[in-house]
Amino acid sequence: MMFLRQLRGELKKLFxxxxxxxxxxxxxxxxxxxxxxxxxxxxEQFEDLAKRNFIPVELLSSSLTATYWIMxxxxxxxxxxxxxxxxxxIVAKETEDGNMRMVLSRPVSRLxxxxxxxxxxxxxxxxxxxxxxxxxxxxALFAMGSEGGLFVWNPEMYILAVYPDxxxxxxxxxxxxxxxxxxxCVVTSLGFFFSCLKIKPAAASVMALSVFFIDxxxxxxxxxxxxxxxxxxFRMANWIxxxxxxxxxxxxxxxxxxxxxxxxxxxxxxxxVFQSRDFKT
Amino acid sequence: xxxxxNLTKKFAGKxxxxxxxxxxxxxxxxxxxxxxxxGKSTTLGIILSMVAAGSGEVFIGxxxxxxxxxxxxxxxxxxxxxxxxxxxxSGWDNLKVLVGLSGRFDRAAAMEVVERVDLSxxxxxxxxxxxxxxxxxxxxxxxxxxxxxxxxxxxxxDGLDPEGIKWxxxxxxxxxxxxxxxxxxxxxxxxxxEQMCDRVAIIRAGELVYEGAVDELRDDRPGFRLQAKxxxxxxxxxxxxxxxxxxxxxxxxxxxxxxSDVVRSLIERGAEVNEVTPVRRSLEDVYLExxxxxxx
Numbered sequence: 001m002m003f004l005r006q007l008r009g010e011l012k013k014l015f016x017x018x019x020x021x022x023x024x025x026x027x028x029x030x031x032x033x034x035x036x037x038x039x040x041x042x043x044e045q046f047e048d049l050a051k052r053n054f055i056p057v058e059l060l061s062s063s064l065t066a067t068y069w070i071m072x073x074x075x076x077x078x079x080x081x082x083x084x085x086x087x088x089x090i091v092a093k094e095t096e097d098g099n100m101r102m103v104l105s106r107p108v109s110r111l112x113x114x115x116x117x118x119x120x121x122x123x124x125x126x127x128x129x130x131x132x133x134x135x136x137x138x139x140a141l142f143a144m145g146s147e148g149g150l151f152v153w154n155p156e157m158y159i160l161a162v163y164p165d166x167x168x169x170x171x172x173x174x175x176x177x178x179x180x181x182x183x184x185c186v187v188t189s190l191g192f193f194f195s196c197l198k199i200k201p202a203a204a205s206v207m208a209l210s211v212f213f214i215d216x217x218x219x220x221x222x223x224x225x226x227x228x229x230x231x232x233x234f235r236m237a238n239w240i241x242x243x244x245x246x247x248x249x250x251x252x253x254x255x256x257x258x259x260x261x262x263x264x265x266x267x268x269x270x271x272x273v274f275q276s277r278d279f280k281t
Numbered sequence: 282x283x284x285x286x287n288l289t290k291k292f293a294g295k296x297x298x299x300x301x302x303x304x305x306x307x308x309x310x311x312x313x314x315x316x317x318x319x320g321k322s323t324t325l326g327i328i329l330s331m332v333a334a335g336s337g338e339v340f341i342g343x344x345x346x347x348x349x350x351x352x353x354x355x356x357x358x359x360x361x362x363x364x365x366x367x368x369x370x371s372g373w374d375n376l377k378v379l380v381g382l383s384g385r386f387d388r389a390a391a392m393e394v395v396e397r398v399d400l401s402x403x404x405x406x407x408x409x410x411x412x413x414x415x416x417x418x419x420x421x422x423x424x425x426x427x428x429x430x431x432x433x434x435x436x437x438x439d440g441l442d443p444e445g446i447k448w449x450x451x452x453x454x455x456x457x458x459x460x461x462x463x464x465x466x467x468x469x470x471x472x473x474x475e476q477m478c479d480r481v482a483i484i485r486a487g488e489l490v491y492e493g494a495v496d497e498l499r500d501d502r503p504g505f506r507l508q509a510k511x512x513x514x515x516x517x518x519x520x521x522x523x524x525x526x527x528x529x530x531x532x533x534x535x536x537x538x539x540x541s542d543v544v545r546s547l548i549e550r551g552a553e554v555n556e557v558t559p560v561r562r563s564l565e566d567v568y569l570e571x572x573x574x575x576x577x
Contacts, residue, residue, distance in 0.1 A: 016367070
């Protein structure tokens with residue numbers, strides 16, 4: 001009970017800051033922009049593509065397919081920036097500003113403080129992804145109507161799937177959003193780990209993004225194509241398998257076990273560093 | 282109430298504390314003096330478990346801070362270095378978040394403390410709009426919640442105007458009178474320490490070089506402001522009486538020395554005596570004598 005009260009306090013601190021909302025605002029603008037482009041520039045091309053491939057037009061140009069595009073193509077590159085920013089700040093900013101001294105002078109263990117902070121950024125990450133999914137879907141519904149199913153095509157992950165049934169499509173997409181939220185926790189954990197070190201908050205965010213993008217670039221180098229499994233960004237992209245007709249649960253469980261193991265390891269490493277630090281200017 | 286035993290600490294291989302020990306009794310106000318970098322804040326940091334000691338031990342009550350920091354700190358309220366709040370939140374929300382880390386946030390108790398520190402009117406305003414004095418009072422409010430037995434204050438009057446300093450002093454003295462609160466505080470303001478503390482310790486370059494009751498400090502050796510010409514004769518006469526020059530024109534003599542004998546001797550040697558004034562030994566004198574700033 002006390003933990004939940006303290007977590008509420010931590011979330012209050014997080015969501016009382018204006019910069020926490022930058023990501024939300026940017027994504028809302030981005031969603032509106034992408035949908036406008038979809039309707040005014042892309043619709044004709046989609047219709048043409050659908051006709052040439054004998055796919056019903058309402059599958060390709062539907063609110064659910066648009067939502068899939070918004071999430072699938074933006075979260076990794078754009079979302080990761082905000083997760084790294086918020087997680088990189090969570091410890092380092094308080095240390096830099098001196099708030100951490102006020103916190104540590106309380107009869108509470110450093111481990112508990114970090115657990116509270118980590119839980120707060122994880123909640124932020126997962127809810128952010130779901131927010132993007134729901135607002136994207138809401139806007140797409142408003143702009144494109146509720147007709148049509150879901151068309152999924154991702155050549156890099158070898159996925160091509162069609163869901164004419166709207167309920168199944170929505171369920172799949174929502175489950176995908178939840179898994180994507182879990183995937184993005186890796187970026188958050190990276191930011192959190194660097195935030196525990198004795199560095200500036202901006203440096204923590206930059207370090208986390210550097211690791212993430214280096215992994216992403218390496219994963220996409222052709223001669224490393226046979227070793228994709230070792231890259232965290234590949235494992236993170238495994239959320240898309242939820243949208244495959246026959247869901248390969250074994251692969252999903254394996255990838256998410258690795259990702260969760262990585263998150264826990266990053267937390268423990270961050271805690272070890274934080275525990276050994278002196279807090280004094 | 283507080284026992285500090287043989288604390289040592291190194292920063293980057295350099296000694297910051299070299300075996301500092303002292304005790305603070307229940308209900309006592311104890312001052313730690315020393316210039317910047319002397320080791321005062323490091324000592325407080327170790328007591329608060331924010332800085333790891335190289336060796337030594339701190340007990341609050343009978344509880345070891347090293348072995349059980351959470352339990353030991355339950356008795357402590359503190360302001361460590363400059364208080365830093367979440368500027369984007371109200372004073373009240375800051376209190377809720379910080380006090381919530383110690384356990385349940387008691388609304389009524391918090392309101393009482395807020396009234397006591399005279400912040401009721403502005404407690405729901407954002408801290409970013411607070412003046413320095415208001416922040417300091419908010420820091421005091423959070424330190425007083427929930428009901429500590431000992432207050433650790435790191436230069437609490439730093440940057441306050443004279444009114445603020447007086448308010449702070451009266452507040453702390455009031456707390457001791459009403460609740461028997463034990464207080465340990467660091468300060469640069471010697472007059473503050475002199476007016477508030479029962480006992481003081483002086484730390485120099487990581488070592489405790491003086492500890493004593495404030496009352497004992499003032500009168501333990503007779504001192505005189507002595508001005509005479511020529512200075513050569515003054516020096517010779519005073520030396521012959523075993524006198525020692527302290528800061529300013531103040532001279533101290535071994536106990537039992539009659540100043541009339543010194544003056545007579547000066548006149549006999551042909552010196553022109555301009556001033557002989559008895560001077561009480563202030564805390565500043567003691568501080569300067571024991572700190573590295575002392576240059577007779």
